[in-house]
Amino acid sequence: MANIKSLFVTRLYHAQLSEFGTPVDADELEASCYSIAEDDEAGQEWCEKEGYPGYTSYASLTDLPWRFPIFQQIVDSLDQHVAAFAEDLEFDLADRKLVLEDLWINILPEGGTHSSHLHPHSVISGTTYVSMPDGASALKLEDPRSGRLMAAPPRKQNAREELRTFVYVAPKVGDVLLWESWLRHEVPMNMAEDERISVSFNYKWE
Template identity: 65%
Template sequence: YPGYTSYASLDDLPRRASVFAQLKTRLDRHARAYAEALQLDLGAGRLRLDSLWVNILKSGGSHTSHIHPHSVISGTVYVAVPPGASALKLEDPRLAMMMAAPPRRADADEDQKSFVYMAPQPGTVLMWESWLRHEVTVNRAKSERISVSFNYAWG
């Protein structure tokens, strides 16, 4: 893996550094608003940030397709996105059920494409439901792409 991630080795960043505690406060507001927009019925439970980690993706690095089990909302805050940096690739969840479907036209509307590519800028915050398969395409930038990713659990 050409890069570094603190996932599973340093997931208590909001307790370790005040800058991450401030980030958590802001993300908590966004997660509540996003859950409301998704019309989630949280009942007596609430969303809580249960992991927050740093990613440093070197040139040539990627992160293969995956989901975030045991989470409700996942996302990323983009810190450094140099020219040519990799995009976030989101997969249409219907893809596995389109066994005999013809491919989509190149000019298809974004909500009909099999994959959507998000090219973030520094400061961008993206959130998605944790079941959504996604990946980080190859970083073609000459320098590192730096981000902070997170998961919200329900309980």
């Protein structure tokens, strides 16, 4: 009998943010995101210049946990989630650790997208979800081997999840998703009339 097994697995961590630390007040977090977006003129200008739909604080603010205690509360929980994921990945961190590198807000309006990308120079990346109205985009994850598939035929529509070229994950408010930073991902078009709000982050090894 043939022995068929999976090699070089790609892991995805999916949990409720509230599993670690003090639960975050969802209404306060959403209000904080909007307040920051309204006041962040540098971020607004960057989004307009780069053609970024909606708003992101990625290129303008580096101190959200200092500005709003609720973001420090998020980081306190994320530190524990990332540690749990690193243990699952069986990283040998030696006498070093994974620490937060950056954290930013994303507000995606109806029709907005975030094209396929990865996060160079980081180890773990992820997102926690603040507002996910009906019709809001799922997260699309791409098989990291896609550039090497060459002449391979397409997968069947009902192929096992671990064999698909693309996997879509539909998170709920309060969820946190973590993946290794080399994993290419995107946010397809937001089909909801309301805005899709999330907080994304990177962790580095130091």
